[in-house]
Amino acid sequence: MPFFMLIFRNLLRQRIRTLLTALGISLGITTVVALGVVTHSLKATAEDILHAGGADFAIGQSGSADLSFSTLTEEQLEDVAAYPEVNHAIGVLMAFSSLGSNPYFVQLGIEPSDLEHFDVPLLEGRYLARGATDEMLLGEEGASQLDKNLGDTVELKDRTFTVVGIYRTGNVWEDGGAILPLATVQEYERKGGLMTLIYVKAKVGTDLDALTARIEEDHPELATLRTLSDYNEVDQGMQMMDAANLAISFLAVFIGGIGVMNTMVMSVMERTREFGILRAVGWRQRRVLQMVLGESVLLCLIGALIGSILAVVFTRAILIFPAVRSFLEPEYTPDVFIRGLVVGVAVALLGALYPAIRAVRLSPIQAIRYE
């Protein structure tokens, strides 16, 4: 019988205990993997926001605790547009309000003439007409959630808008919402002349590092946003999420480790006599160690497998909420599963260390006398 099978057989002895322990570990792994998927996906969404409309970078108000608090003026927009390297500077006012089943329906206010330079691929219909106040472009996902088609009307903020176009950008937060004339959004949000972000498209061949550095130097009240770490300057949510993620993962590892330790201590104590026999017939301490650690690692790998499956099920399940669907598209990258696996093995080794040392230290004579 291969050594591996010996390890496997030992786990099968107490099937219920093995299963329950694996389930306990799996909950920790589920947490780690699901949080990993969610964080990763939210970061992807954040990156999408920074490069909406095909922009090279975005500009917000520096020091905003939350992106929606960022306010920029028309003068600031003109200042940015005045840089010779800037091809287009497009101001966007973001608003969120409850609409239909979605409590965070995203509204992007854009000057209709700017849509020529802001990439929004239309599936059908046309762009907003210049000067129009009651027209709306609806994202594909938003349209399906609201059950609206081209030409239908949508009630929003006590106004009636006509859907003149349906678009798909591939970004969940845009596709779940709508694009409206800037002036209209400014009016109903009572933010006359204000914007949330400025999207910048630079001329071809521009050194973006130099340009963003110069803008920030000339205008300390502006924060240029190209990467996720820039994003932290205008929104602390991401940092808090990373910290929470780490803390919860540690907790999950700790709880899992205690469960594994409990099971392995019991399992080693029950088999004291067997360990004595194994040592008496010549098994080395190293082999006993390998067996006990092997059992623990295998147990945790089973837990990690169950946990990863549960994490996928869980992250798919939360998508039934339209609010979640409008800014989260779960991405299952290998690294989150690898992290789950690493956590599983760490839990296994941590939890099995003490019982394994106990098993190895048993003197064969003591173990054989044990009755």
Next chain:
Amino acid sequence: MNRDRIAIDVQEVVKTYEEGRIRALSGATLQVREGEFVAITGPSGCGKSTLLHLIAALDRPDSGRIVVDGMDLAEVRDLSTYRSHRVGLVFQLHNLLPTLSASANVQIPMYEAELSLWERRAKAQRLLEAVGLGDRANTPPIKLSGGERQRVAIARALANDPPILLADEPTGNLDSKAGEMVLDLLRTIQQKRGVTLVLVSHDAQIASAAERVVRMLDGRVVDEGLSGHPAG
């Protein structure tokens, strides 16, 4: 095998437990020749098992010397190899791992030998055939009779072809018929394979099956039984 060579030489061995309060052996001396079948008898608690365990290097004596095949056990570095290859052990009870088949049990000591999976399996099969259990290779201990279990334990003790076999009350838990069979098997192995066999039993009748009977009392060997030995 050389009948005149000393296989096991136990000299003035003392072994105490619980910080000296229990004196299990107090100067035991014994010599066993290569290929010999020796039985050790004596009342319960006189130190028979302790002596056997020390010869098997499961523990170290407080004082005295044990020399096996010319090796002073106090100087043996690699006790695992000694245990797996130089001696084979059969206990009275709880010998086998309950979740493993007979064959897997016999293979246990072979993990410390350089054998492939197939070699281990084939060798276990040969050994099981040698103890008359060739058709029970896949049977778990729970489905074997007491005598059959003890025969599996004997096959396991022979796994790495040790020159010495140590059996501690191997028939102690068996009815007389099964005990007889196990005893016959041990004797056959000793004769056919030429192994040195040391059998511990408090039962004088079982002991009488041996070529020589050694008597112990209060942690000492009181009679090495040499007079009756043909070569003595």
